[in-house]
Amino acid sequence: MLDPASRVRRFNRAVTSAVGALDTSFLGRGRPLGAARVLNAIGHGRSEVAEIRDYLGLDSGLMSRLLRSLEDEGLIETAAREDDARRRMAKLTRAGRREFTAYEALSNAQAEGLLAQHSQRDALLAAMDLIASALTRERVALEEMDPRCDQARYCLGEYYAELGRRFSQGFDVSLSRDPDAKDMRRPRGTFLVAISDTLPIGCVGLKGTDHGYAEIKRLWVAPAARGLRLGRRLMDATESAARELGIALLRLDTNSALPEAGQLYRSTGWREIPRFNDDPYPDLFFEKRL
Amino acid sequence: MLDPASRVRRFNRAVTSAVGALDTSFLGRGRPLGAARVLNAIGHGRSEVAEIRDYLGLDSGLMSRLLRSLEDEGLIETAAREDDARRRMAKLTRAGRREFTAYEALSNAQAEGLLAQHSQRDALLAAMDLIASALTRERVALEEMDPRCDQARYCLGEYYAELGRRFSQGFDVSLSRDPDAKDMRRPRGTFLVAISDTLPIGCVGLKGTDHGYAEIKRLWVAPAARGLRLGRRLMDATESAARELGIALLRLDTNSALPEAGQLYRSTGWREIPRFNDDPYPDLFFEKRL
DNA sequence: CATGATATCTGACTTTAGTCAGATATCTGG
């Protein structure tokens, strides 16, 4: 009925008024939006004045005045940095924390309001995740992490759950050769997590072995982040890391029930090889020389 | 990983900056946002001053000044309405249409930008439709329309396509008893379309018969609008219309492959009855006395 | 320790948005 651009614009209109409502509720606390935004940035852990200014896109004069007005209200304190007295740090006072908490409550209430009365919350949240990931595509950061940290374990949990859904016989981690975490840490290997504005949306592991090659394991991209070519980015980053570690040969196993993975490997220089392990789940094996 | 409120707030952040970018590009045309918004409202067919003021939520004094500034620029002309000289109508001049076209191009470019480089456009658009429908839930209007108009036919097309996907044997309209359009128009029946900000997102038909009852046909809710209790609203509105038309007994047929429909009927006072027609598709039959 | 770079602050502005009371013109119903 509507062409794609009209659908996007309908979305824009809908979302603009919902977001505008949050601004209005912020104004209800008797403070201009500019000051409220600075207070909230500080509350969310941004303490350097220059960082806040940059984040909010403010002129330095305006920023200075906003800080002064928050100080006059007794909500923040500023101090020169010890290592560089030109830079200033801002932090909340006790009263400032109270005020910040009140803003947080408003934000959460608005968020709950958007979800309320929608009988398919999960679908709505999934749509929001998808759009947020798409819009922040260029800002997705790939971070090396310990595979046992919270974010990595969240990704792995989602990965296993998805395999369970995609494999007709289900998936039981304990039957698979669960890679030892220390093989996926430097210097033997590494583990990368893709973070989009605090939310992990993908991962991949590089597992060192003693057989003259390293393995790519646990490549996962959140359903909300598919279509952003994140799988390719994760693979590229892992290959770079492998080169850095002096690894010359990479192998991986996968399953034909995951056709998009196989397609990615084939289109990026991987070559199919015969089975090289006895894991019960994979039925496709690849190799790539770096 | 993130709780629901945090996911909504991540979505808010992502979307705010994307929408802010559009405002910035509008400013690039050397006109304050307020004036640009009025110009665009007129370009989109809103001609009554009061209607525009209401739509944009402007004070009457401010509105008057914005109109004046657009007139001074030579972009619009205003005139008193013939039937009521207190009210004014605004329309674009030739220069105004040019300027409006330029704004449209900016909007479309931004929309294309959001879609660009995403290899799963359809999923992204579906997510946007879902969210737009959810956010404008209270503003969904149910309008009586001729079942042969564009919007009604769009809904019916989507409805048939969905039946094709849901029925294991597919769905061929010509095999079903396609209700005659004139039976779904006053005074024999009616046809309702749910419109969410220009997009049709649901429909239902009330078909008059000569057998002492009327039938509910073609109840459809767009996938993007599920969970908003729109099906129930459409049914309620149709029952009201039926009462208005002096109809005392309603019947409908459906299929057990559409469980959510059956559940809706059962929970709103419909009673299962034996088959009352020889249509090949339905296998469940309901009746409700008004 | 002089010099240029950097971070922040201050003062003096402008623009935009918005508010509000009253003026003006027109309409509607008795």
Add this chain to the structure above:
DNA sequence: CCAGATATCTGACTAAAGTCAGATATCATG
């Protein structure tokens, strides 16, 4: 035709946001 309602306009204001030039203090470097 009159009284009250309605739609718009005008003038006089305020608040918020943003701009910009220059002042001040501090740092890094040769």
